[in-house]
Amino acid sequence: MLVPAFAIILLFQLVGEVISRALxxxxxxxxxxxxxxxxxxxxxxxxGDMVTPIAQGILRYLALMFVPxxxxxxxxxxxxxxxxxxxxxxxxxxTLFAIxxxxxxxxxxxxxxxxxxxx
Amino acid sequence: xxxxxxxWSYLSSQPLLWLCATLFAYxxxxxxxxxxxxxxLVNAVLIAIVLLSLMLWxxxxxxxxxxxxxQFVHFMLxxxxxxxxxxxxxNLMAIRRALLPIAAALIAGSCAAxxxxxxxxxxxxxxxxxxxxxxxxxxxxxxxxxxxQGLGGEPTLTAVMVIITGIVGAICVTPLLNLIxxxxxxxxxxxxxxxxxxxxxxxxxxxxxxxxxxASIGMGLxxxxxxxxxxxxxxxxx
Numbered sequence: 001m002l003v004p005a006f007a008i009i010l011l012f013q014l015v016g017e018v019i020s021r022a023l024x025x026x027x028x029x030x031x032x033x034x035x036x037x038x039x040x041x042x043x044x045x046x047x048g049d050m051v052t053p054i055a056q057g058i059l060r061y062l063a064l065m066f067v068p069x070x071x072x073x074x075x076x077x078x079x080x081x082x083x084x085x086x087x088x089x090x091x092x093x094x095t096l097f098a099i100x101x102x103x104x105x106x107x108x109x110x111x112x113x114x115x116x117x118x119x
Numbered sequence: 120x121x122x123x124x125x126x127w128s129y130l131s132s133q134p135l136l137w138l139c140a141t142l143f144a145y146x147x148x149x150x151x152x153x154x155x156x157x158x159x160l161v162n163a164v165l166i167a168i169v170l171l172s173l174m175l176w177x178x179x180x181x182x183x184x185x186x187x188x189x190q191f192v193h194f195m196l197x198x199x200x201x202x203x204x205x206x207x208x209x210n211l212m213a214i215r216r217a218l219l220p221i222a223a224a225l226i227a228g229s230c231a232a233x234x235x236x237x238x239x240x241x242x243x244x245x246x247x248x249x250x251x252x253x254x255x256x257x258x259x260x261x262x263x264x265x266x267x268q269g270l271g272g273e274p275t276l277t278a279v280m281v282i283i284t285g286i287v288g289a290i291c292v293t294p295l296l297n298l299i300x301x302x303x304x305x306x307x308x309x310x311x312x313x314x315x316x317x318x319x320x321x322x323x324x325x326x327x328x329x330x331x332x333x334a335s336i337g338m339g340l341x342x343x344x345x346x347x348x349x350x351x352x353x354x355x356x357x
Contacts, residue, residue, distance in 0.1 A: 006198070013197045027346045028265030030200035031308040035343065037204030042211065055202035062317055063164050064145045065196045066260040068189035070282060071141075072158070072275020074175055075182040079249070079276060080125050086243035090253055091280055093238035095287045096295060098257060102228025102310030102337070103301045110220040111302060 006056035008047070012037050131180065137188025144170040159289035160321055164282055171312055182275075184344035196261035200342070207339040210332055217305060221336065224306065228337070229344045232257035233304040235351045239258040241356045247271060249344070254278040254353050258345035266349050281316065288315020289322035312337025 016036060017029030025032065041048045073080070080087065110116075122138040130136040148166030148212070153265030175185055186193070206303035214221055236253050251272030260281045267277035292311040301307055308330030311319035316338045 007180035008199045009201050012201045016195075018199070026269070026350055028200075028262060028269065030265065030340055031262050031346055032199040033197075033201040034207070034339075035206045037187050037201050038208045038211075041204060041208040046319070048205070048208070052205055055205045058199050058202050061195075062199055064142075064167075064257075065192055065199055066264070066278050066282070067141055067145055067167045067171070068186060068193040069196075069260070069264055070164060071171045071175070071185060071277045072182055074172045076273060076276045076279070079273065081248060083200060083240075083245060084283065085135075085251055086240045086245045086249065087253070087280070088159055088241040088283075089243060090236045090245075091283050092257060092287050093239055094232055095257065095284050096291055097235045098228050098232035099288060099292055099295060100308045101231035102224045102313050103296055103306045104127065104299070105227040105304035106220045106224035106309055107301055107303050109223040110144075110217065110306065113219045113269035115217045115220050 002052065002054060005051050008051055008054065009037075009058075012040075131178075131184065134274075137180075137185045138191055139188075140171060140174060141167070141189045141192050142221065144174075144242065145166075157325060159286060159318070162286055162318075165222060165286070168279075168282075187329035187352070196264065200259075200261040200265075203339050203342065206335045210336050212338055221307070221309065221340070222310055225313060225340050225344060228255070228310055229341050229348055230352075232314055232341075233345065233348045237352050237356050250352060250356055253280055254349040255345050256284045257314050257316065258342050258349075262342040262346065266346055268314060270350060285315050285318025288319040290323060292319060293326060302347065302354045305333045308333035310339040312339075313341045316341070 010103070012033040013030050016033030019025070020027055020029040020032050144167035145163060148163035151166055152163045152180050162238055171185070175182065205356070207245055208304065236256060237250055240253050242252055247273060250268055251270040254270065255277060256270070257265035258266065263277050263281045264274045267274045288311055292307070296307050304327045308323040308327070311323055312334030320331065320334035320338050323334035
């Protein structure tokens, strides 16, 4: 089932890519492919049986796939040296700020709407 | 016996060597991560990047040459993004039950991530390319790289920003949310999924199952929202 499942996954990416470019959307093709896949999985549960085992296998190696781009840091050392303060302050502070804002908003709106956790 | 130089010139003209090196470097990184008891500080991707960078430096190989081999791994970023649909779809029911808190926390968290990242970098004198590079850094790597490319950023630098964001989020989320007293596991997971994508999600699953599920929802939704928000916020800081 490896080839059919992989072919379907690639087809969704292809369709996403074509539509994203044809309509010049801000969403990258693969993200659009993901959105279509969510819709298709909801409409055709059989598709899930077919794609899920392969997809989960690929997802386990999600991290591996950004190694090649990450190594590109060797080509960007001058930029990092020139802007290290802006980059590190921006990355660290914005990440912590986003966690706090996201968590507090969730709790506040959950209380407001009476949405309770299951556990 | 063929001399070593001839073998080397063959290898450096083929994708085989650097494809092989990429897989082994990641394998070593992952083994160290597991050995450390899955400590978020011991990051497999970061270790692989350091090892490969050292190898490139030691052999005098250019990044372009390296990428000829590594592009086969790089290509998988597209399909893996499509695959993120599977956990997202599996959790559609959980999303429906907490629709309003999710929508509010998604918008607030995503705006906070993109807005504060750009604001701080802009105040510290970053130029347009650097701002475009930073803007999608809370989204999951394949998506962030695509967004950065589209906005005129530096995708390789974005990948590094994404990884550092993930590590910072994964390390800080537990002490930070304990400090401000957030106890709802859904809120804790969701916020770290939005702010720190896959790394935050992996961390959330280690701490609590519900937190993990909500983190993967946050990561998936933020991938879509960041694609819209990054260009909007970027326009503010021009």
